[in-house]
Amino acid sequence: MALEAELKDENSVDAPPAGTLTLARGLDILRAVGRGATNLNEVSAEANIGKSAAQRMVKLLVQRGFLRSTHGTDFSLGPALIELGFHALYQSPVPVIAKPILEELARKYQDTVHLAVEDEAQVLYVDKVPGTRGAQMRSRVGQRMPLSRTGIGKALLLDTPDRWESTFDSESPIEQAPHQTKAAFLKRMKSYAKEGIALDLEDNEPGIRCVAAPIRDGSGKIIAAISMSATNPYMPDERMKALKTVMGTTAAQISRKLGYSGKTF
Template sequence: MSRTPNPTRTLASQTLFRGLDVVDAVADGCQSVQEIADRTGVAFSTTHRLASALVQARYLQFEPRRGYRLGTRLLELGFAAYRDSDIARSARQNIEQLAGETRDTVHLAMLDGDEIIYLDKIDAQRPIGVNSRIGGRKPVCCTGVGKALILDEGEASWRTRYQYDAERGNIHLPLETWLAGMHAYAQGGYAFDLEENAPGIRCVAVPIRDASGKTVAAVSVTGTTDSTDEARLRSLIPTVRGAAQAISAKLGGTLG
């Protein structure tokens, strides 16, 4: 026999998700109650009430001339999540070594739904501007780590992911060109970003696997076109693969 839904639980769930939407809107740059309400579709009065509660709980901060911004509680939780990440802890020594060896920016990332999220980053020892940060998100289909993370998914899934990113303007390569690249990357066990995410930036990425053989993260080396042509990217594949293999081994896995 089916049960009647609990209206109190439903209302509580709606309030929770609306509060999270408010936090996301502020993270995306909304500063006023009206901007947050427009972004979330929540009524102005409800948005104001939720934002005020989130300020009290330190998830948001409010300054009269600046408006809303993320609060210190989120910073605390972010560092706690980072400390609790087995992958980030296991990989730290290896990505530091990789950054020292290549002198380029090194990223550690994982898949989170339709995007990738950066778990760690080591800045380059040479002048290079890479628009990324720990906890930041990027599209899947135009980033090296994104492509490395989905190498095992196969063409049907690749097409779905391509459509998602293309509809949002995140990828500009023709579908068949991008798919041909993915098949080559899947066969080689690595992936390139050839200025697809940002002009003048290239990278090579390799997946990291756990004991079940599942891809759980990816590691990449990123450089500028001035110092990193495609020949250098190819020369870096064994180096990045070695770091990925070492991290995988710590997680009980292997790249095969």
């Protein structure tokens, strides 16, 4: 029975491959610090690692620049991760191709523009070009958000109606806007899928609205999305309606540069 349990554990989706447990624990420590753990007790608990093992790994990660530490505590992500993050970002063709287009879009319309991908069933922001109206938004590059709450997340889900209900259910109620019931969300997604554009009607942040559109690769698969966001006074219904064409056309422009030749907005 013990051998059977061990084999089952090794073959599970979450179990690290044989011989990589130490590496897996080091990565878990990095994720723990990334989620806000700042001392050894918090890292040990968050990463589910004993304190002595965590202390040794943290020391090595600090030496290699993957973590920062002040007086053996106050852990934060280190400069080596920043460097690798930029390399990862620009090794993907999407941010490189989209960057000048997004900058022009933000300049012309004066509002904040985002680029995001889906990662681990969440929105992951990979670029942000702030607008010039002075509105502050909590979004930032590298931040994750629930798919069902953001306009850009809804755009990433447009082609997968089989996931809509389960995605909504998997996100805790505290993450949902009070007005966004499951029935309302599913009704909106059907409409957005038909139109090819998704909206954020203060679902994610009070007073902020956005219009989002999907980006497709050469196979036609949605691989990213863009959005334009602004405060309520700058995003009345009439302007949001007009921006649907703007965002759809812009997303299609990026998609064509990625090899997509199918139907565009």
